[in-house]
Amino acid sequence: MSDTRLNGNRKMSAPEGKSPFLIGVAGGTASGKSTVCKRIMEKLGQAEIDNKQRQVVCIAQDSFYRDLTPSEIAKAAKGQFNFDHPDAFDETLMKTTLNDILAGKIVTIPTYDYKNHALKKNELLTIYPADVVLFEGILVFYFPEVRKLFHMKLFVDTDSDTRLARRVPRDINERGRSLDQVLNQYMNFVKPAFEEFCSPTKKFADVIIPRGADNHVAIDLIVHHIKDIVQGRPRENGRVESIERHYYD
Numbered sequence: 001m002s003d004t005r006l007n008g009n010r011k012m013s014a015p016e017g018k019s020p021f022l023i024g025v026a027g028g029t030a031s032g033k034s035t036v037c038k039r040i041m042e043k044l045g046q047a048e049i050d051n052k053q054r055q056v057v058c059i060a061q062d063s064f065y066r067d068l069t070p071s072e073i074a075k076a077a078k079g080q081f082n083f084d085h086p087d088a089f090d091e092t093l094m095k096t097t098l099n100d101i102l103a104g105k106i107v108t109i110p111t112y113d114y115k116n117h118a119l120k121k122n123e124l125l126t127i128y129p130a131d132v133v134l135f136e137g138i139l140v141f142y143f144p145e146v147r148k149l150f151h152m153k154l155f156v157d158t159d160s161d162t163r164l165a166r167r168v169p170r171d172i173n174e175r176g177r178s179l180d181q182v183l184n185q186y187m188n189f190v191k192p193a194f195e196e197f198c199s200p201t202k203k204f205a206d207v208i209i210p211r212g213a214d215n216h217v218a219i220d221l222i223v224h225h226i227k228d229i230v231q232g233r234p235r236e237n238g239r240v241e242s243i244e245r246h247y248y249d
């Protein structure tokens with residue numbers, strides 16, 4: 001009997017050259033994008049699996065913040081740089097990396113250091129070919145050339161009071177900010193940029209998830225859809241193969 005779950009029984013990561021199902025997950029700051037991705041991975045049985053063995057991987061758009069110039073670094077230190085504007089990202093690198101992932105290549109991406117407003121270029125994440133890749137961030141649907149790469153687009157829609165109430169403790173406890181810094185940045189940059197650049201991209205979503213990770217029904221439906229699609233996808237040779245037949249013991 002075949003197991004219909006995506007699970008960790010497979011011995012090797014997907015072969016190079018295999019194109020994953022690419023899912024974009026957008027939403028305002030602290031809307032619960034990472035938490036929704038974590039739930040999706042858990043429900044697909046991927047939470048405890050080693051990076052190299054994973055069939056489902058998650059990448060953050062924060063890994064594609066561009067390098068700042070010296071004067072921008074000085075601004076960032078004073079809370080005067082706009083990290084919520086599309087210009088803060090390296091669109092070309094985002095596009096190239098996602099295209100490499102879609103071509104089934106192994107890619108390496110840096111993680112982001114919020115305390116120093118810089119990429120940790122000596123701490124690289126290796127992304128091995130997977131069946132499903134989630135790409136989450138505030139502006140993942142903003143850039144048309146990036147947006148068109150997604151097979152499925154999710155928008156996590158959590159109300160702005162809740163988002164601010166979550167962002168304040170997170171930024172103080174995890175991102176090294178003071179209350180004043182968080183509130184000033186929010187009023188000067190985060191809120192206006194959300195309204196101008198992020199919120200309008202909701203119209204591109206295939207599925208809007210109200211209340212984020214609290215919305216178990218929406219997450220279950222999405223997980224079922226991902227399973228159906230991934231397990232029924234025609235492979236390179238044109239045959240329809242299920243994931244378990246391809247990879248399980």
Ligand SMILES: Nc1ncnc2c1ncn2[C@@H]1O[C@H](COP(=O)(O)OP(=O)(O)O)[C@@H](O)[C@H]1O
Pocket residue numbers: 027028029030031032033034035036166167170211212213214
């Ligand atoms: N449903 C929820 N209930 C309570 N806290 C939540 C919920 N979803 C997320 N959080 C918390 O809110 C903060 C932001 O969530 P996160 O998933 O990191 O958002 P995003 O990736 O959109 O910035 C985190 O501290 C997280 O633990």
Ligand SMILES: O=c1ccn([C@@H]2O[C@H](COP(=O)(O)O)[C@@H](O)[C@H]2O)c(=O)[nH]1
Pocket residue numbers: 028029030033062083084113114116117118137138190
């Ligand atoms: O150096 C930085 C880089 C980014 N930010 C803020 O992060 C959020 C995006 O991350 P979420 O996890 O989606 O909240 C964005 O609103 C930036 O303002 C930062 O404060 N400093």
